[in-house]
Amino acid sequence: MSEVSSKELYEFKKSLKELAEKKGKGTELVSMYVPPTKQLSDIIKQMRDELGQSANIKSKTTRKNVQSAIEVIMQRIRMITNDNKELPNGFVLFVGMIPKGGPGNEKMETVVIEPPEEIQTYRYICDSTFYLEPLEDMIASKEVYGIAVIDRNEATIATLKGKRINVVANLTSGV
Structure with a gap:
């Protein structure tokens, strides 16, 4: 904005x-x-x-x-x-x-x-x-937060601004 x-x-x-x-x-x-x-x-x-x-x-x-x-x-x-x-x-x-x-x-x-x-x-x-x-x-005034969700097979990195989540990357493990 x-x-x-x-x-x-x-x-x-x-x-x-x-x-x-x-x-x-x-x-x-x-x-x-x-x-x-x-x-x-x-x-x-x-x-x-x-x-x-x-x-x-x-x-x-x-x-x-x-x-x-x-x-x-x-x-x-x-x-x-x-x-x-x-x-x-x-x-x-x-x-x-x-x-x-x-x-x-x-x-x-x-x-x-x-x-x-x-x-x-x-x-x-x-x-x-x-x-x-x-x-x-x-x-609404919004602060930006970084989010990382990680499990054994994959990880997702996103930002949270207000109520909106913006997925930055979705990574999968080669294992």
């Missing part, structure tokens, strides 16, 4: 704080973490399946809001695909209907974030709040 300027870090923290304050009704808010290695066509396929599954949601307003969020996600992913933009750390999508007063005054909000560190695993989460823990972990 050393290549991120203090201004970018400030703006990143500010956007996380704003996202943390947003609450939805039911499980209408969608958080999607996409690593750079994930095929976007696979995500589109999954979203089509989710769109079909969302027809089973009992609450009419929740069903409509979830389906709208899924459609927005598919549109955003198509835009990212068409732009051919290089995203070396992957990206995070936050989409959902945010209440802006009384019932019926919800507004669809979409936020795309390019994280300061690489996204490790693909996650698709629907909840009443946005799932921010992986991004918050990225900005």
Whole structure:
């Protein structure tokens, strides 16, 4: 994270704080973490399946809001695909209907974030709040520790920074 300027870090923290304050009704808010290695066509396929599954949601307003969020996600992913933009750390999508007063005054909000560190695993989460823990972990102050795991046949050397383990080497014994 050393290549991120203090201004970018400030703006990143500010956007996380704003996202943390947003609450939805039911499980209408969608958080999607996409690593750079994930095929976007696979995500589109999954979203089509989710769109079909969302027809089973009992609450009419929740069903409509979830389906709208899924459609927005598919549109955003198509835009990212068409732009051919290089995203070396992957990206995070936050989409959902945010209440802006009384019932019926919800507004669809979409936020795309390019994280300061690489996204490790693909996650698709629907909840009443946005799932921010992986991004918050990225900005937490972290000390780096060295780890060596050794047994009779092999050894693994890694670093631990925050909650992230980076395997440096995996060695096997010739014995």
